[in-house]
Amino acid sequence: MGPMLSRGRGTAVVPPQWAPSAGELAGDGAVWAWQEPAVLLVEDDAADAMLVEELVADSTPGMRLTWARSLGEAQTELANGRPDCVLLDLHLPDAQGLAALERVLRAADGVAVVVLTGLAEEQTGLAAVAAGAQDYLVKGRVEPELFGRAVRYAIQRKQAEQAAVALQASQMRAQENSRLERGLLPTPLLRPDCRVEVVARYRPGRAHALLGGDFYDVVQSADGTVQALIGDVSGHGPDEAALGVALRIAWRTLVLSGAGAARQLRMLEEILSAERSGVEVFATLTVVSMSPDGETVGVTRAGHPGLLVRSGSRVERLEVPGGPALGILPPGEFAWPAHELRLPAGAGLVLFTDGLFEGRIGEGNERLGEDGLLRLAREAGTLRPEAFVDALIGRAEALAEGDGGLLDDVAVVHLTRGREATEDR
Known part of the structure; x- marks a missing residue:
C-alpha cells in the first residue's frame, strides 16, 4: 500500500464515541453528544487523498469529507461554507509550508486545522501547531483507529480555545463596566x-x-x-x-x-x-x-x-x-x-x-x-x-x-x- 496517515506524537486523545457539542463548550448546559464532523481535505496528491478517504471509511464512516486539490479550491470551499476541521497538506501547488497554514487560518477563522506532514517533517508539524494549527498528522504510518480521534480532538480543542477567548473578553468587559460604574x-x-x-x-x-x-x-x-x-x-x-x-x-x-x-x-x-x-x-x-x-x-x-x-x-x-x-x-x-x-x-x-x-x-x-x-x-x-x-x-x-x-x-x-x-x- 502507499503512504497513509497516523497521529503525531505528544497529543492526548478523547474517547472516540463522545465529543462535546459547541453548546457544551459555550456553557449552556448541553449534554455531550455524538457529532459527525464535516472535514475539508486540502491535498494535491490523489493517492494520499484516496487513502484519507479509506481512513474515514474505516474509522468514522459518518464523517463528511470534501476534497480540495489546491489552496485556491480550499478558499472557494471555505467561502461557501464552514467545515468543522481542515486537513491541510503543507506542500501544495499554490502554497508551501507555514505560509499555506497562515492563509488557511485567515480564510477559516474559528475552524480547527490539522496539518499533514511527511515522515521527516515532524518539526514542521510542531511549528505548525505553534503557529495556530490544532494538531498534525504524519504521512506514512497506518493507524486508522486513531484518525477519527485526532479530528474530533482538534475540533474540541479549537472550540475550547474560542470559549476561553470569549470568557476573557467577557471578563475584560466586566472589569471595564466596573470602572465605569465606579465613575457613575x-x-x-x-x-x-x-x-x-x-x-x-x-x-x-x-x-x-x-x-x-x-x-x-x-x-x-x-x-x-x-x-x-x-x-x-x-x-x-x-x-x-x-x-x-x-x-x-x-x-x-x-x-x-x-x-x-x-x-x-x-x-x-x-x-x-x-x-x-x-x-x-x-x-x-x-x-x-x-x-x-x-x-x-x-x-x-x-x-x-x-x-x-x-x-x-x-x-x-x-x-x-x-x-x-x-x-x-x-x-x-x-x-x-x-x-x-x-x-x-x-x-x-x-x-x-x-x-x-x-x-x-x-x-x-x-x-x-x-x-x-x-x-x-x-x-x-x-x-x-x-x-x-x-x-x-x-x-x-x-x-x-x-x-x-x-x-x-x-x-x-x-x-x-x-x-x-x-x-x-
Missing part, C-alpha cells in the same frame, strides 16, 4: 458638618443589562453651598456611560473651581460636543444649588424632567423654566435660565431621570408618566429619605413588571435640608 456612582463630596442629607440610587435598565448614560453627583463648594447634578446621555452602553462619567467629573471640577450654574452648562456642552460618538448624541441634566443656610435653592434645567419637592408628608412636582438638552444646539447659542425657590426647614428635593416613569403599566400598556410617579411619591410621602427613594423605585418597578420591568436606567438623588421629622411606615 460617586461618593458625595460633603464636609463633616454639612446639614444636607443625601440619598442616591442608580440602577441600570434591564433592556441592556449593564450600564447606561445616567449619571449624578453632589459636591459642597468652598462657601458651603451644596450643589447636585443629575443627567442622562441619550442611548445605552459603554460609550454613553463613559460620556456620562466624563461629564460628571468635569462638572465636579467646575464646582470646585467656583463656576456658577450658567458656566457649568456652557462648559459641559462644549465637552459633550467634543467627546460624543456622533452628532445625534445629546444629554439632559438638572443642576441644583442649595445655599449654605438651606433656605434657597437654585434650579437650572437643560431638557431634563422636573423634580419633586417634599415638605412634611406633602409631595409636589416642580418643573421650572429651562432650556434645550446639551448637544441640540451649537455650543454658545443658548443660555439656560436659573430659577430660585425657597425651601422650608426639613424639606427635601428629589431629582430623577426619566427611566423612573417611562415604564409601561396596566392593561392599556401606557407609560407611568410624571403624574403617575407623583401619585406613587405621595403614597410614600411619610417615609424617611432612604425608604422613600427605595419605595419609589420599587413601586415603579412593580407596576412595570408586565412590560419586563423598568427598561431604562434609573438615577435618583434625594436632598434634605436638615433631617426630616418623619417615621418609616
